[in-house]
Amino acid sequence: MARKKSLISNWQENYAGLILGAIIVIILGLLVANFITNRGKIGEGEQTEIGEETAKSTQYTVKEGDSLSKISEQNYGEQDAWPVLARINNIVNPNIIFVGSTLEIPSAQTLAEIKMQMTQTSYDVLEGDTLFIVAEKMYGDGSKWPVIAKANNVGRLPNGNPLIFAGSTLTIPR
CATH class of the missing domain: 3.10.350.10 (LysM domain)
Incomplete structure (x- = not known):
């Protein structure tokens, strides 16, 4: 008899969990369906602001x-x-x-x-800048970096690369 009671209570627990799981799945399905169908709609009383359009080419x-x-x-x-x-x-x-x-x-x-x-005659070096990057920004051509290096008497690293520091100001010859 004890075995029969445990079987019935076990059966009831399994079905209760199954029913509870099914209800949760149905509710989640309804929420997702509601989200998908109402996406992008403006509700009553809601307003949106459209900002100034950015300058486009x-x-x-x-x-x-x-x-x-x-x-x-x-x-x-x-x-x-x-x-x-x-x-x-x-x-x-x-x-x-x-x-x-x-x-x-x-x-x-x-x-x-x-x-x-393009008419700027000086440039404030930013973190991560190289003379190539500065020449690209100022002249539109990174290969002109030696012009900037020569005008500013830029030092060189032991490997031969030019040395510039963030925060320093470079003269840009025009």
């Missing part, structure tokens, strides 16, 4: 007779922005652009930032 396809100064004039109203276009698009010779190629045209805000950077 546009694309321009080069046409017959175009030059960087002409493209600059069309997009910014000034021809003087062509060096920025050359730098942004990694154009080595600004006199040669190919018909059909796509150029990135930065926003006016980005243009102003790059122009300021």
Whole structure:
């Protein structure tokens, strides 16, 4: 008889656990389904704020007779922005652009930032900077690092690499 009672209580415990587990699975399934169907919906009384759109660049396809100064004039109203276009698009010779190629045209805000950077005559060295990185930032060409090294009488490490320190100010020849 004792064996029969333990069998019945064991059976009841197993089914109680099974039913409880099934209820939990059903509730979780309903929550997931609700989340998926209502994702991205704005509830009653809720508001969202749309911030100012960040300055974005546009694309321009080069046409017959175009030059960087002409493209600059069309997009910014000034021809003087062509060096920025050359730098942004990694154009080595600004006199040669190919018909059909796509150029990135930065926003006016980005243009102003790059122009300021390109006319800057000093640079504050940041942690992790190398002369190559500084030359890339200031000239758009990392291979011009020896110009900066020479202008600043930069010392050298025993292995021959130039030595610069974070926090120091470098003169950038223009």
